[in-house]
Amino acid sequence: MKKVLIPEKDVKIINDAAMQELTASHMYRNLSAQCKCLGLFGASKFFDTESQSEISHYKQHEEFMNDRGLCITSPQIES
Numbered sequence: 001m002k003k004v005l006i007p008e009k010d011v012k013i014i015n016d017a018a019m020q021e022l023t024a025s026h027m028y029r030n031l032s033a034q035c036k037c038l039g040l041f042g043a044s045k046f047f048d049t050e051s052q053s054e055i056s057h058y059k060q061h062e063e064f065m066n067d068r069g070l071c072i073t074s075p076q077i078e079s
Contacts, residue, residue, distance in 0.1 A: 006068060015073045018061035025054035 006014075028051035035044035065072045 006070070011065075011070060014061055014065060018058050018072050021054045021058040021061065025051045025058065028054060 028047045032044045032047035032051060035041070035047060062072045
């Protein structure tokens with residue numbers, strides 16, 4: 001196991017940033033679905049692409065943490 005050299009406060013910042021990426025992804029997915037219902041297919045495709053981009057950003061945070069022997073915390077999603 002690798003020795004963790006990242007201060008706890010920085011780990012929290014990284015976890016918070018990852019949570020923001022997931023939140024943005026969910027928001028864009030919702031906007032994509034709403035646009036599709038309204039027949040705004042171009043806008044729907046745009047928001048779908050943005051959602052996928054945010055997931056990609058989340059994965060970068062996750063890989064960064066895993067490469068340093070840490071696990072990223074999964075945010076709790078409110079019902």
